[in-house]
Amino acid sequence: MSTTLSFLxxxxxxxxxxxxxxxxYTNPYLNRKKTRAHTSTHAKVNYEIGVKRIDESLGxxxxxxxxxxxxxxxxxxxxxxxxxxxxxxxxxxxxxxxxTDDPSEDVLKxxxxxESFGVVDCVTEVQSAEEPEETDTVRYASSPSDMTGIxxxxxxLLGGFRDERGIEHNRVLLxxxxxxxxxxxxxxVFRFLHVFTGRVRSIDGLGVFVVDAGAHDDEEYTTLxxxxxxxxxxxxxxGLRARVVGLTDEPTEWVRLD
Numbered sequence: 022m023s024t025t026l027s028f029l030x031x032x033x034x035x036x037x038x039x040x041x042x043x044x045x046y047t048n049p050y051l052n053r054k055k056t057r058a059h060t061s062t063h064a065k066v067n068y069e070i071g072v073k074r075i076d077e078s079l080g081x082x083x084x085x086x087x088x089x090x091x092x093x094x095x096x097x098x099x100x101x102x103x104x105x106x107x108x109x110x111x112x113x114x115x116x117x118x119x120x121t122d123d124p125s126e127d128v129l130k131x132x133x134x135x136e137s138f139g140v141v142d143c144v145t146e147v148q149s150a151e152e153p154e155e156t157d158t159v160r161y162a163s164s165p166s167d168m169t170g171i172x173x174x175x176x177x178l179l180g181g182f183r184d185e186r187g188i189e190h191n192r193v194l195l196x197x198x199x200x201x202x203x204x205x206x207x208x209x210v211f212r213f214l215h216v217f218t219g220r221v222r223s224i225d226g227l228g229v230f231v232v233d234a235g236a237h238d239d240e241e242y243t244t245l246x247x248x249x250x251x252x253x254x255x256x257x258x259x260g261l262r263a264r265v266v267g268l269t270d271e272p273t274e275w276v277r278l279d
């Protein structure tokens with residue numbers, strides 16, 4: 022089954038209304054927190070984000086879930102993404118990491134080389150005069166503004182995990198929605214994330230997308246929030262701590278990350 026079409030329509034054919042300067046979208050899974058299940062042709066899949074007390078509180082994250090990490094600290098993003106990636110390794114899942122801030126060379130220094138870990142690098146081509154060479158697990162987009170290219174590369178890696186390596190359970194991480202918004206307007210990024218989170222649902226995957234809490238006003242954040250099933254709030258209050266809002270009737274308790 023082809024997995025490419027979803028991302029080939031990112032910027033031109035996904036029509037979402039723009040009302041009174043606001044993008045509006047009704048997420049069909051916002052009520053999933055009450056039932057802990059959704060319609061799927063796959064067997065039930067549960068994921069963990071790698072923070073033990075949060076994972077215990079949630080009792081597993083249903084496949085198809087996309088989380089927005091609202092990072093109000095300087096280092097919480099890296100800590101949380103690292104835990105999510107390592108949890109994927111431990112569970113034998115595939116991981117695609119979309120990096121908009123650091124070249125893949127730096128990302129790969131942090132994690133063991135593994136055929137289940139793929140990187141979509143949106144940085145190197147911007148910084149290099151030469152076109153970098155792709156590998157089985159590293160793909161390049163021309164820049165963070167190349168959202169169609171990002172989508173195609175993610176789909177390519179996920180297809181390789183499934184078809185060539187037999188990996189059915191996959192997580193996709195994007196390290197900075199805020200960086201995308203530095204290169205493109207809110208409407209374009211919203212449409213991209215709409216398709217991206219839809220792709221996560223279609224594969225019963227786990228999506229983790231980071232936004233810098235201090236980089237956006239309330240209106241911009243509220244617009245983005247519509248697309249996600251839940252939010253991981255990260256803050257520095259005499260040490261890093263996090264909680265998850267939106268996946269259960271009440272937020273999880275605050276948990277220390279350091």
